[in-house]
Amino acid sequence: MTSKYNKKEPVLDRRKFIKKSAITCGVALSAGAWGYLFYSKEPVRKTKGKVYEFKDFRVPVSNIYAKMTVARGTDIGKMLRASLEKLGGITKFIQPGDKVLIKPNVGWDRQPEQAANTNPELVSAVVKLCREAKASEILVTDVSVNDSYRCFARSGIENAVLQSGGKILFTSESDFVSTDMKGELLKIWPVSKFYHEADKVINVPIVKNHSLSKCTLAMKNWYGVLGGQRNQLHQAINTSIVDLAQAVRPTLTVMDATRVLKKNGPTGGNLSDVSIENTIIAGLDEVAIDSYSLQFLDLKKDDVPYIELAEKRGLGISDWRSIHVEEIKV
Numbered sequence: 001m002t003s004k005y006n007k008k009e010p011v012l013d014r015r016k017f018i019k020k021s022a023i024t025c026g027v028a029l030s031a032g033a034w035g036y037l038f039y040s041k042e043p044v045r046k047t048k049g050k051v052y053e054f055k056d057f058r059v060p061v062s063n064i065y066a067k068m069t070v071a072r073g074t075d076i077g078k079m080l081r082a083s084l085e086k087l088g089g090i091t092k093f094i095q096p097g098d099k100v101l102i103k104p105n106v107g108w109d110r111q112p113e114q115a116a117n118t119n120p121e122l123v124s125a126v127v128k129l130c131r132e133a134k135a136s137e138i139l140v141t142d143v144s145v146n147d148s149y150r151c152f153a154r155s156g157i158e159n160a161v162l163q164s165g166g167k168i169l170f171t172s173e174s175d176f177v178s179t180d181m182k183g184e185l186l187k188i189w190p191v192s193k194f195y196h197e198a199d200k201v202i203n204v205p206i207v208k209n210h211s212l213s214k215c216t217l218a219m220k221n222w223y224g225v226l227g228g229q230r231n232q233l234h235q236a237i238n239t240s241i242v243d244l245a246q247a248v249r250p251t252l253t254v255m256d257a258t259r260v261l262k263k264n265g266p267t268g269g270n271l272s273d274v275s276i277e278n279t280i281i282a283g284l285d286e287v288a289i290d291s292y293s294l295q296f297l298d299l300k301k302d303d304v305p306y307i308e309l310a311e312k313r314g315l316g317i318s319d320w321r322s323i324h325v326e327e328i329k330v
Contacts, residue, residue, distance in 0.1 A: 063324075072327075105117050124161065257281060285316040288316050
C-alpha cells in the first residue's frame with residue numbers, strides 16, 4: 001500500500017526553486033518581525049478582557065491664582081510651599097481622603113547628585129504637603145528603565161518617601177493593564193494599573209538632557225506609566241510624547257530644576273554634566289512648564305518639535321509669558 005508520507009516532491013526547475021525559496025524566506029522574516037514588534041514582557045493577555053481609559057485628574061481652575069510659579073532658593077520644602085500657595089495652596093488640589101499617586105522620574109540607577117532622577121528632597125516635600133492635606137494614601141511609583149529596586153534605593157527616593165509617610169509602589173509584570181491611550185501613535189498599551197486606582201496624580205519630573213528628544217521634562221516623564229517595549233516609540237518620539245501628555249492629565253506638575261543634567265542624558269553619570277540651578281517650577285500647564293524649562297538646557301521652542309505639537313493639540317500654551325506667572329525667592 002502506498003503511504004502519503006512516501007510521496008515524492010516534484011522536481012523544481014531553477015526558476016521555480018528560487019521563487020519558492022523567496023516566498024518561504026519572506027514569510028519567515030515577516031513572522032519574526034511581527035513577533036519582535038509585539039513581543040512584551042508585560043502579560044497583556046491577562047487583561048485582554050477589559051481595556052481601561054485614563055480619567056482626567058485635573059481640578060477646576062480659578063483665574064484668581066497664578067497658573068505657574070517659579071521659586072528659587074536652597075530650602076526645597078519652603079520653595080514648594082511658597083509655590084503652591086501662589087497656585088491656591090495644596091488643599092486646592094488634594095482633598096481629605098484622596099488617594100494620591102506621585103510620579104517622579106526614577107528611571108536610573110544613579111545617585112541624587114548625578115541628576116538622572118528627581119531630587120529626593122522634592123519628592124519628600126510633595127509627600128509631606130499631601131499628608132497635611134489629609135490624603136488617605138500617598139503612593140509613589142515609576143516604571144524604571146534599570147532595576148526598579150536599585151533605582152529607588154540609590155536615588156534616595158525610597159528612603160525619602162518612607163520617612164515622609166508615603167509608600168513606594170514597585171510595578172511588577174502583573175501590574176499592567178491594557179489601556180486605550182487614544183493617541184495618534186499610542187493606541188492600546190500596557191499601563192501601570194496604579195493610575196487607574198488613584199484619585200489625584202502629581203507629576204514630579206526633572207529637567208535634563210536627552211540624547212534623542214533633546215530634553216526630558218514634564219510631558220516626557222509620562223513614559224514611566226508604560227510597560228511593554230516602549231523603546232519602539234523612540235522611532236516617532238515627538239508624537240509619542242504628545243500622545244502621552246494628552247492621555248495623562250495630572251492634578252499638578254512640580255518640575256525639579258534644583259540640579260539639571262545638561263549633557264549626556266538621560267542617564268548621566270558625570271558630576272561635571274550637572275548644573276546647580278536651585279529652582280522649582282510648578283503649575284497646571286505642562287506645555288508652559290516644559291517651554292519655560294528649556295532655558296536650563298540652552299534650548300529654544302523651535303529645537304523641540306513636541307512643544308509645538310502639544311500646543312496644536314490644545315494641551316497648553318508654549319508662550320509662558322502670556323499666562324499668569326509668579327516668581328518667588330525663598
